[in-house]
Amino acid sequence: MLDYTFQFGQIVPYLPRLLDGAVVALELAVLSFCGGLLLGTVGAALLTFAGGVVRRIIGWYVSFFTNTPQLVQIYFLYFALPDMGIVLSSFTAVLLGMTLNAGAYLTEIQRAGFESRRQSEMEAAEVLGFSRVQQIRYVILPHVARVLFPPLSNHFILMTLGTSMAAVFGVEELTGQALNINSVTFRSLEIFSVTALLYIAVTLVASALLAVIGTTVFRARMRMF
Amino acid sequence: MPRLVINGLEARYGSLKVLDGIDLDVASGDVVGLIGPSGSGKSTILRTLVGLTPPAAGSVEIDGEHIDYAKPGDVRRLRDRLAIVFQQYNLFQNMTVLQNVMIAPTKIKKRAAAEVREEAVRLLAKVGLADKLDRYPDELSGGQQQRVAIARALALRPEILLLDEVTAALDPELVSEVLDTIRVLAREGMTMLIVSHEMGFIREVSKEVVFMDAGRVVERGTPAKIFDAPEEARTRDFVSKILRH
Numbered sequence: 001m002l003d004y005t006f007q008f009g010q011i012v013p014y015l016p017r018l019l020d021g022a023v024v025a026l027e028l029a030v031l032s033f034c035g036g037l038l039l040g041t042v043g044a045a046l047l048t049f050a051g052g053v054v055r056r057i058i059g060w061y062v063s064f065f066t067n068t069p070q071l072v073q074i075y076f077l078y079f080a081l082p083d084m085g086i087v088l089s090s091f092t093a094v095l096l097g098m099t100l101n102a103g104a105y106l107t108e109i110q111r112a113g114f115e116s117r118r119q120s121e122m123e124a125a126e127v128l129g130f131s132r133v134q135q136i137r138y139v140i141l142p143h144v145a146r147v148l149f150p151p152l153s154n155h156f157i158l159m160t161l162g163t164s165m166a167a168v169f170g171v172e173e174l175t176g177q178a179l180n181i182n183s184v185t186f187r188s189l190e191i192f193s194v195t196a197l198l199y200i201a202v203t204l205v206a207s208a209l210l211a212v213i214g215t216t217v218f219r220a221r222m223r224m225f
Numbered sequence: 226m227p228r229l230v231i232n233g234l235e236a237r238y239g240s241l242k243v244l245d246g247i248d249l250d251v252a253s254g255d256v257v258g259l260i261g262p263s264g265s266g267k268s269t270i271l272r273t274l275v276g277l278t279p280p281a282a283g284s285v286e287i288d289g290e291h292i293d294y295a296k297p298g299d300v301r302r303l304r305d306r307l308a309i310v311f312q313q314y315n316l317f318q319n320m321t322v323l324q325n326v327m328i329a330p331t332k333i334k335k336r337a338a339a340e341v342r343e344e345a346v347r348l349l350a351k352v353g354l355a356d357k358l359d360r361y362p363d364e365l366s367g368g369q370q371q372r373v374a375i376a377r378a379l380a381l382r383p384e385i386l387l388l389d390e391v392t393a394a395l396d397p398e399l400v401s402e403v404l405d406t407i408r409v410l411a412r413e414g415m416t417m418l419i420v421s422h423e424m425g426f427i428r429e430v431s432k433e434v435v436f437m438d439a440g441r442v443v444e445r446g447t448p449a450k451i452f453d454a455p456e457e458a459r460t461r462d463f464v465s466k467i468l469r470h
């Protein structure tokens with residue numbers, strides 16, 4: 001049995017700070033996901049259609065970022081770049097690190113989508129007079145969006161949870177705020193259980209929103225929860 | 226006047242010679258039926274004509290204009306005049322029926338959307354799908370999808386329509402609705418080159434039937450000649466085998 005008296009009353013005054021932290025976490029997740037999506041789309045398109053050298057370079061990028069811990073990647077940006085005269089705020093360093101990392105994962109995920117494109121649909125488009133770029137724009141990307149919406153949504157949720165790593169660099173997102181409050185109040189169990197609930201709330205709302213967008217806009221096959 | 230003239234057309238897949246000197250012509254307003262055993266190269270002829278498979282030799286002329294398949298400009302112009310419908314429909318799965326028909330005229334040919342829409346709706350009504358405009362392909366039967374594919378091809382106002390086994394993937398009860406659509410086009414004077422295993426249909430709509438085997442044209446003539454009095458043994462063999470089914 002847990003021999004502990006929960007005293008949630010003590011942390012109520014700090015709730016607004018936790019909520020602020022949740023907003024920062026979402027900001028980080030959304031911005032790095034969007035940046036990563038852009039990188040990943042270009043990366044996957046190049047992996048599918050470009051020539052050998054470009055493909056090899058993208059392959060290195062993907063292997064590097066998917067085979068090293070994200071924490072180490074951000075440390076590297078945070079400590080190595082200043083030596084080259086580039087000084088980043090901790091928020092920017094984390095954002096940049098998460099974006100590059102997401103770009104690598106989303107390249108991998110989207111490549112599968114590009115490979116699932118139907119050759120026959122491309123041929124139909126070709127004989128209707130579509131250029132290669134028009135085929136990508138009108139036929140492949142909508143198909144890829146549809147097929148990939150569920151796995152991309154999952155990755156976004158993982159990234160939202162992954163933002164807690166930013167606390168290590170002093171970014172005041174949800175986990176960072178929780179650590180701050182903990183060092184003042186020492187009500188660790190209360191603080192971290194509320195923090196966990198906030199993460200759950202954020203991810204549930206995000207999943208539901210994504211499912212609605214996915215099924216209506218992209219006709220993706222996904223479930224609400 | 227002959228509209229489509231093919232001379233000595235050759236095509237290969239790697240070292241395999243799939244078309245071995247094909248001579249064929251289709252006059253304006255005529256329907257030519259192309260028949261032959263599986264693997265004889267019927268699909269390859271159509272794919273070569275629309276520039277999906279590069280020819281290894283030979284010449285193709287449309288209305289006296291020579292097509293150089295190595296020139297992207299020639300191929301682009303060619304695709305304004307020739308349309309193809311495939312066995313597997315190949316509709317764009319992410320678009321509704323109406324969008325499938327409208328996309329090439331609006332996005333590629335940059336015609337005004339309102340005008341294209343009107344024409345697309347008329348074409349879809351003609352193929353019997355006026356009530357399916359906003360459906361997605363995966364909500365339609367194979368026969369309906371194939372009729373959308375025909376409407377999509379017609380939306381570019383092609384001068385010549387190539388049909389490759391457009392009923393072969395369909396359940397038997399859906400074949401006739403697609404054949405009816407093609408009959409209407411034939412009556413309206415659409416120039417067509419039709420590959421099909423539906424011998425009764427080929428016999429009925431074709432002005433001329435071409436029998437090919439192993440990458441060559443073996444025999445050509447009126448439907449009556451090819452089906453009732455073929456001169457070549459291979460034609461006789463094929464026709465008797467297939468008519469017995």
Ligand SMILES: Nc1ncnc2c1ncn2[C@@H]1O[C@H](COP(=O)(O)OP(=O)(O)OP(=O)(O)O)[C@@H](O)[C@H]1O
Nearest residue numbers: 238241243261262263264265266267268269270390
């Ligand atoms: N992509 C390809 N790569 C290699 N060989 C091919 C390819 N497509 C077709 N072939 C070969 O070319 C030959 C002609 O094929 P084609 O599809 O033109 O025949 P077909 O007359 O249309 O046959 P079917 O009645 O079965 O559709 C066949 O021997 C086939 O195996």
Ligand SMILES: [Mg+2]
Nearest residue numbers: 267268269390
């Ligand atoms: Mg074929």
